[in-house]
Amino acid sequence: MSQHSTQKIAIIGSGTIGLSFAALHLTKNANCHMSIYDTRPDLEDYIAATLPSYLPPESADALTARLTLSSSLQDAVSNATIIQEQGPEALAFKQQIWPQIEAFAPKDALFWTSTSGIPASQQGAQMQDQSRLMVVHPFNPPHIMPLLEIVPSPQTRPEAVERTVQYWRSLGRSPVVIQKECMGFVANRLAFALLREACSLVANGVISVSDLDEAVTASMGPRWAVAGPFKSYHAGGGEGGLASFMDKIGWTIGECWKASEADVEKAGVSVGGAWQEDVCRQADEAYGVVDTRERDEKTKRVLDALGRG
Amino acid sequence: MSQHSTQKIAIIGSGTIGLSFAALHLTKNANCHMSIYDTRPDLEDYIAATLPSYLPPESADALTARLTLSSSLQDAVSNATIIQEQGPEALAFKQQIWPQIEAFAPKDALFWTSTSGIPASQQGAQMQDQSRLMVVHPFNPPHIMPLLEIVPSPQTRPEAVERTVQYWRSLGRSPVVIQKECMGFVANRLAFALLREACSLVANGVISVSDLDEAVTASMGPRWAVAGPFKSYHAGGGEGGLASFMDKIGWTIGECWKASEADVEKAGVSVGGAWQEDVCRQADEAYGVVDTRERDEKTKRVLDALGRG
16 A cells, blocks of 8 residues: 555656556546656647546546656656556667666666566667566556566566556556566467467358357356366366366367367467468458447456456 | 247257256246256256256246256157267267257257367267257357357258347347368357467567467457457558558558567477476466456456446
8 A cells, every 4th residue: 555655657658558547547546746758749638638537537637636757768767666658669769778778767767668578688788777678568558458468588676567567456466476487478378379270160151250259158257257177277176176087088188289289289379371361351340340349348347346356 | 029928948968068058048038948858867956956047046036937957858848849969079979979869859859069179060970850950059158148159051041040040139148150071160269269379479479378368368358359360460451441441551451460470389289388387387377266257247247338248
């Protein structure tokens, strides 16, 4: 709570992720002050036009009163306790901005990058001291979805990770610490593994794109909103838990894994393969342009029903 | 609606799946009559003791008034319009019971099997006419989860599939037709593909069992309760849809797929491998014995929030 009341947060980069994070801090952390740094010349007009749509309408004015905008990196970070970067997804950009931030920021400020793929150990290669830099990767959009993947580098101090976890917990979010820097972190690795199987099943003529989506929203979606895959299968094993589940269902799981490998091979499901065109066409025909506002509204209702809103 | 009002449903086998389906029909189909067939000698006491826990407490008495119990297969099915089988998961059992059911049942009754793995084409091999037999595979427990995977055999008539789909839609459920008999059907294939990746990430020391579950319930669980994977990534591509998403993120997806294959290989993630013991131990330590009643209650809240309860 003491952290909660004293944070000064600098948001570096005002794209959709930056704005979503800004809205999250402002909405959930009643005492934070915030600066947004961006070099775009129309920053003030742009923020006035876009940020309110991420905020609860009734409190948008009060929340934005705690916000300052800056085109000076030094001004934005010089008093910050947390600096959260979501600039271009390019190693060169990250490697040159962190030493600048390090030079301007207070000595105990936390450094977070929203990257989905460039590890902190690479981003901080030019810094004097990488020990407070880590990845804080959201599941988009972060003002709706609770997950934050915290990925320290081997140089990140445990104390900095702990402060980061505590901050997000104090906001009611779900920080999860990833123990090793690895390709895609965890959420995307899991989701892309299922996506590959989904593409393979469609490419092999087992099911249509829209029926596959219907199957997921009617089964593992709501199940995994309540209990993750391990807990679900642990429950499926009764008193013997996951070990018992693997004893009973293991043969079927093994056959499914073999069939998956064979089917991925058969349909050639690698990125850019011939299968891709038909899958994308089916998605276009089924969905046109998706109304993400309706999706986010429904997601809030789900999370509220679980006390995680 | 006319179907809805006239169904006589025979449930073959009174295990947990049979009871859950019985409760689903009784609760959602106000005019159905039901018989439950089982050879267990204590059938009446057993049903009186177990079925009410699947039913809304306030209406359990009224609902069970529409139920008859039978230890005679002929009595149970001779007037039925739908015969739903969830006996032992053994080919020999299935192959011998369907010809008997066929001999006793009305000529236009639908034949459904709840199997998770034995295709209708094999189950019906001894029947005179396999054209109204199909798999109707639930996502457990069916009185809570909306999905029904409808898997016809090549011999199943489209008209029988259509009547099946209409029946489930009239009960507000989510029937999805699988176009080919295939190992695991669709829901398990998708869930097991994600499970394999989950096991691999834990086995490779990237994350713990409980943190992985937390990551899923805070991200793709609620997301996929609202929109399936294709619709989600189609939305992620903006106006260009899934094709645009694959253009922008395809490289990362491809690298994740490669990393997945390498990591599965590295940790030897096949069923029964050395990795399994530690994963099962972590699940035991994190969860003990899971309270499925609480899980089902939360799942109902999620589905209610989405208008799918």
